[in-house]
Amino acid sequence: MSNALTIRGLTKTYRGGVQALKGVDLDVREGDFFALLGPNGAGKSTTIGIVCSLINKTAGTVEVFGHDIDRDLEAAKSCIGLVPQEFNFNQFEPVVEIVVNQAGYYGIDRKLAYERAETYLRQLELWDKRHVMARELSGGMKRRLMIARALVHEPKLLILDEPTAGVDIEIRRSMWQFLSKINAQGTTIILTTHYLEEAEQLCRHIAIINHGEAVEHTEMKALLMKLHVETFVLDLRETIDSVPQVEGYNLAMLDSNTLSVDISKEQSLNHLFEALSLQGLHVLSMRNKTNRLEELFVRMVEEDNA
Amino acid sequence: MKLSQQYVAFTTILTKEFLRFIRIWIQTVLPAAITTGLYFIIFGNLIGSQLSDIGGLTYMEYIVPGIILMAIINNSYANVVSSFYGAKFQRHVEEMLISPMPNYLIVLGYAAGGMARGLVVGLAVTAVSLIFAEPQLHHLLVTLYVVLMTSLLFALGGFVNAVYAKSFDDISIIPTFVLTPLTYLGGIFYSIDMLPQFWQNVSLINPILYMINAMRYGMLGVSDIDIRVALLIITGFVVVLYLFCLYLLNKGVGTRT
Numbered sequence: 001m002s003n004a005l006t007i008r009g010l011t012k013t014y015r016g017g018v019q020a021l022k023g024v025d026l027d028v029r030e031g032d033f034f035a036l037l038g039p040n041g042a043g044k045s046t047t048i049g050i051v052c053s054l055i056n057k058t059a060g061t062v063e064v065f066g067h068d069i070d071r072d073l074e075a076a077k078s079c080i081g082l083v084p085q086e087f088n089f090n091q092f093e094p095v096v097e098i099v100v101n102q103a104g105y106y107g108i109d110r111k112l113a114y115e116r117a118e119t120y121l122r123q124l125e126l127w128d129k130r131h132v133m134a135r136e137l138s139g140g141m142k143r144r145l146m147i148a149r150a151l152v153h154e155p156k157l158l159i160l161d162e163p164t165a166g167v168d169i170e171i172r173r174s175m176w177q178f179l180s181k182i183n184a185q186g187t188t189i190i191l192t193t194h195y196l197e198e199a200e201q202l203c204r205h206i207a208i209i210n211h212g213e214a215v216e217h218t219e220m221k222a223l224l225m226k227l228h229v230e231t232f233v234l235d236l237r238e239t240i241d242s243v244p245q246v247e248g249y250n251l252a253m254l255d256s257n258t259l260s261v262d263i264s265k266e267q268s269l270n271h272l273f274e275a276l277s278l279q280g281l282h283v284l285s286m287r288n289k290t291n292r293l294e295e296l297f298v299r300m301v302e303e304d305n306a
Numbered sequence: 307m308k309l310s311q312q313y314v315a316f317t318t319i320l321t322k323e324f325l326r327f328i329r330i331w332i333q334t335v336l337p338a339a340i341t342t343g344l345y346f347i348i349f350g351n352l353i354g355s356q357l358s359d360i361g362g363l364t365y366m367e368y369i370v371p372g373i374i375l376m377a378i379i380n381n382s383y384a385n386v387v388s389s390f391y392g393a394k395f396q397r398h399v400e401e402m403l404i405s406p407m408p409n410y411l412i413v414l415g416y417a418a419g420g421m422a423r424g425l426v427v428g429l430a431v432t433a434v435s436l437i438f439a440e441p442q443l444h445h446l447l448v449t450l451y452v453v454l455m456t457s458l459l460f461a462l463g464g465f466v467n468a469v470y471a472k473s474f475d476d477i478s479i480i481p482t483f484v485l486t487p488l489t490y491l492g493g494i495f496y497s498i499d500m501l502p503q504f505w506q507n508v509s510l511i512n513p514i515l516y517m518i519n520a521m522r523y524g525m526l527g528v529s530d531i532d533i534r535v536a537l538l539i540i541t542g543f544v545v546v547l548y549l550f551c552l553y554l555l556n557k558g559v560g561t562r563t
Contacts, residue, residue: 007492014563049563052404053403053404054403054404054562054563055562055563056558056562056563073406074307074406074408075406077406080404082400082404086397088397089396089398089401090393091396092400093322097322102401103317104314104315104318104319105319105401105405105407106311106314106315106405106406106407107307107310107311107312107314108311108314109314147400153405
């Protein structure tokens with residue numbers, strides 16, 4: 001399968017000498033759902049800005065579906081739809097006009113543009129708001145408007161820079177469903193997010209950027225396998241006043257009904273439950289203390305910073 | 307992009323710009339009509355009636371072309387500078403920058419939007435002038451050429467201003483401190499023949515003088531300047547400014563990091 005995006009040796013030095021990217025290499029396969037993660041200021045948005053030609057690169061090459069942005073920029077741009085981090089539409093224009101005008105910039109005639117605008121605004125539950133001025137929309141609606149706008153020219157590559165920031169959980173989940181659907185229909189998606197649960201749930205491949213360098217670039221499953229120890233929180237039926245002792249397990253008391261335990265890949269949860277049962281303690285429910293990817297992400301970034 | 311797609315992209319910007327200033331016509335069209343109406347009453351009627359004819363024309367007749375062109379200049383410039391800077395400020399200029407639309411279409415689309423406002427306001431001012439003076443048209447083609455090229459020139463000027471502007475102050479400095487003085491000193495209300503020789507020579511470095519005189523020639527058949535020189539200068543400025551706008555956009559000055 002060919003690449004939707006190929007980046008080689010991408011560097012960016014801003015005026016004033018700040019080096020935002022220090023030779024990033026990245027491959028995103030066609031049809032992939034790809035997570036681009038990294039702490040604030042790591043270089044994610046700079047990378048996206050260069051790919052979308054909003055930022056001039058210092059060195060390196062970028063190809064979008066084989067179109068080099070230095071030699072064949074128009075063709076490369078035609079393949080990309082961008083949902084940026086900040087709201088960047090005219091706040092004083094009606095919703096439908098924003099989407100239809102965007103189609104116009106891609107040379108799509110007005111009749112077809114209206115048809116597509118209706119399709120995507122309906123799918124994103126904004127059709128009823130089509131005549132409303134954009135500034136009157138809620139934060140979640142504005143995010144969805146930017147997704148509709150990015151899709152109106154039906155791009156092969158959709159880049160979303162923190163699309164669910166500040167969106168309530170219900171809308172976030174409906175956006176996940178929508179994005180999964182269009183990915184299943186063949187659109188390649190690159191997602192940056194600070195909600196690592198989102199990345200873990202949606203994405204098949206992942207790259208982590210830190211200090212302008214790609215410190216990890218692999219499959220999501222392979223990355224999660226690197227997590228050797230997970231911390232679980234156990235809710236107990238009984239009340240305890242001290243930490244029960246179970247040989248080989250590192251237990252800690254969070255409150256009189258809750259324990260936390262670090263479990264390595266070699267250890268068995270069954271064995272732990274049996275040992276607790278023998279002490280008269282019954283586990284009612286269990287959950288990860290933190291999201292697995294989040295735990296791994298924090299460790300990797302800390303290691304890289306060290 | 308195919309030619310047909312480029313046409314769609316161009317008309318998208320033009321339509322958007324046209325609707326933008328028409329939606330707020332009370333701010334964009336009406337003030338020019340009222341202000342110029344006051345010019346006609348005060349300068350043309352009250353003061354002008356006390357003055358002798360200029361080149362066989364009443365003072366009111368003499369000032370009409372310049373006042374119409376002043377309105378076109380100010381509005382073509384104002385439309386592009388405020389709209390393009392607004393697009394930068396709200397960052398929706400990125401909608402165009404990420405699209406495959408060539409940069410020259412962005413320049414031409416905004417310029418056409420500025421021209422549209424200049425022409426609408428120019429028509430409104432012309433309509434007001436009919437209350438005060440008989441309509442005159444000495445040379446239709448020259449008048450049309452001057453109107454279109456001057457509005458294009460100042461629309462492009464507004465684009466350059468917007469590209470460099472970093473704050474709302476920056477988009478009012480040029481119109482206030484450069485455009486307005488040059489327009490008033492460009493011979494709207496007087497013939498440079500009335501000035502001492504030194505000030506006549508100084509006036510000749512003001513490009514707006516050539517535009518106003520070309521307009522006056524088109525409408526009334528009189529001009530202080532050789533009309534061929536005037537048309538050449540207007541055309542030259544348009545070409546230079548257009549190429550400069552394109553250069554700025556291609557380099558990403560003020561629009562890309």
